[in-house]
Amino acid sequence: MAVGTVLLCYAIARVPREVHPLYLTFNSMLDHLLHGRFDVDPAIVGREGFAVGGRTVAYWGILPALLRLPFTLFPGWRTLDFTTGSCMVALGGMLATKLWTLRRIRRARPGLPVWLGKAMAVVLVLAGAQTCFLRFSLYQEVCLWAALWAALFVAAAVHARLLGLGRGALLVMALAAGLAMLTRVSVGIGLVETIRNRRDLRGWIGTAALPMLLIALLGAVTALVNFGRWGNPLTFADYHHYLYNAWYPDRLVRMAEQGLFNLHRVPFGLVYYFAPVWVLHGADGQLLLEATRHKWIDAAELPPSSFLLTDPLLLLLGAWAVRALQARPARAAPPSRWGSLSRRR
Numbered sequence: 345m346a347v348g349t350v351l352l353c354y355a356i357a358r359v360p361r362e363v364h365p366l367y368l369t370f371n372s373m374l375d376h377l378l379h380g381r382f383d384v385d386p387a388i389v390g391r392e393g394f395a396v397g398g399r400t401v402a403y404w405g406i407l408p409a410l411l412r413l414p415f416t417l418f419p420g421w422r423t424l425d426f427t428t429g430s431c432m433v434a435l436g437g438m439l440a441t442k443l444w445t446l447r448r449i450r451r452a453r454p455g456l457p458v459w460l461g462k463a464m465a466v467v468l469v470l471a472g473a474q475t476c477f478l479r480f481s482l483y484q485e486v487c488l489w490a491a492l493w494a495a496l497f498v499a500a501a502v503h504a505r506l507l508g509l510g511r512g513a514l515l516v517m518a519l520a521a522g523l524a525m526l527t528r529v530s531v532g533i534g535l536v537e538t539i540r541n542r543r544d545l546r547g548w549i550g551t552a553a554l555p556m557l558l559i560a561l562l563g564a565v566t567a568l569v570n571f572g573r574w575g576n577p578l579t580f581a582d583y584h585h586y587l588y589n590a591w592y593p594d595r596l597v598r599m600a601e602q603g604l605f606n607l608h609r610v611p612f613g614l615v616y617y618f619a620p621v622w623v624l625h626g627a628d629g630q631l632l633l634e635a636t637r638h639k640w641i642d643a644a645e646l647p648p649s650s651f652l653l654t655d656p657l658l659l660l661l662g663a664w665a666v667r668a669l670q671a672r673p674a675r676a677a678p679p680s681r682w683g684s685l686s687r688r689r
Contacts (some may be wrong), residue, residue, distance in 0.1 A: 348668035350414045357415075361426040366390055367482050369402055371422050373378065373409035376468035378416075382572030394573075400674040401573040403581035404486050405566075407526040411489075431480045441495040442468045445502050449665075452506045456668050467658045483560030496520040511551050518555035522562025529566075529580045595642050602640065609640045620648035 365388045372385040386393055386400035393400040400444035411430060417423045443465060450461045497520035504513035524531045574582055583604065589595050602608070612633060615622055620646060622633045631637070637644050652659070 349433055353433065354418055354424075356429040356432075357424040357426045363423075366392060367425045369404070369482060370409040370412055370425065370485075371424070371426070373402060373406060374412050374416070375422060377409060382569060391587045391591065393580065393587050395587060396574060396582070397628065398552065400587075403573075404482075405525070405529065406562055406569055407523060407528040408485055408489055412528075413559075415510045427482055427485050428480045431485050431488050434485070434492045438488065438492045438495050441492065443498050445495075445499040448499075448503060453669055456665065460665060460668065464661050464665065465656075467532075467661060471655055471658055482667045486528050490524050492530040493520045493524040493527060494531055497524075511554060512551055514555035515558065518559040519562075522559045522566075525562060534567065543550050549658075575621065592642065606609075606640065609666060612636055612641060612644075616644060618650050618652060620650055623648040 369384055369389050369392075373387045376383055376385075383399040383401050384393065389400060389402050393402060406431060412421075412426055415424070415426060418424075446461065446464055446468065450456060497517050500513045500516035500520065504517075505512070507513075525533065569579045570579055573579075583589070584596070585600060586595075612622070615633065622631060622637065623646070625634050626632050
């Protein structure tokens with residue numbers, strides 16, 4: 345992070361307020377990492393921790409902790425809450441990346457209506473992930489940084505689609521996927537799969553060698569962290585050790601009977617994310633699908649939402665843009681520094 349950003353985040357952290365111990369988890373994680381340990385202070389992580397071999401570990405990726413490294417230069421950094429500043433930096437980076445991507449598309453497709461590009465810019469600023477998660481907390485911090493890496497990945501993919509998939513775009517995609525793995529594995533693995541499944545890579549290993557090496561290196565770091573926490577490089581979280589189970593003992597029973605993944609949960613998951621009618625009450629006074637949720641789901645968290653409800657304008661403008669792009673031929677975009685690097689073989 346730039347010096348100005350670090351100073352701003354430090355100033356925000358110094359604002360007097362009550363700090364929840366959980367929000368110091370990444371401080372504790374960094375402190376322990378600097379001593380070659382992969383655990384965290386049990387008094388800080390609380391019930392969100394996992395008891396493994398006499399130690400308490402967290403399942404969140406280590407990158408948000410590593411981003412706090414510049415703050416170790418300041419006295420008392422271990423007791424300062426950097427969550428708000430970290431979230432703001434991730435939000436700013438995400439927004440800038442998305443606006444850059446939009447600008448790249450507009451330059452490459454000059455036939456798009458001017459009003460459409462401006463409307464998309466307004467929607468990107470005022471809607472989407474950068475505003476839906478504006479409750480600054482440790483949980484949102486992880487999600488926002490993972491979303492930033494995903495946005496960076498998409499920006500590189502769009503750039504590659506417009507100017508050709510070369511080493512520069514692949515390096516950015518590999519870096520974004522690797523950083524996402526070290527932040528929130530559900531995002532990182534998806535991005536890695538996107539790279540791995542590209543058939544284009546088979547014909548030009550020379551171009552892809554460095555990006556592949558980069559993502560392999562970041563994957564090795566992820567495996568090392570997993571091994572240090574769980575004793576298995578392929579384990580990202582073992583919920584048999586989750587301290588929260590003491591408050592919800594039915595989770596262990598459900599896990600033993602159904603496993604961590606079960607296709608019977610998919611229908612409720614689709615309802616949860618696309619049409620959250622489960623929060624409505626039926627004639628019997630119970631929530632709709634309550635029996636299904638109780639049988640198959642550990643917890644259905646509030647508030648109910650769907651991107652169909654929060655982002656309808658973005659979806660509508662996106663569909664309009666796709667239609668407009670299909671109706672007009674592409675024009676080569678002006679060369680850029682990244683473009684020349686991307687085309688380098």
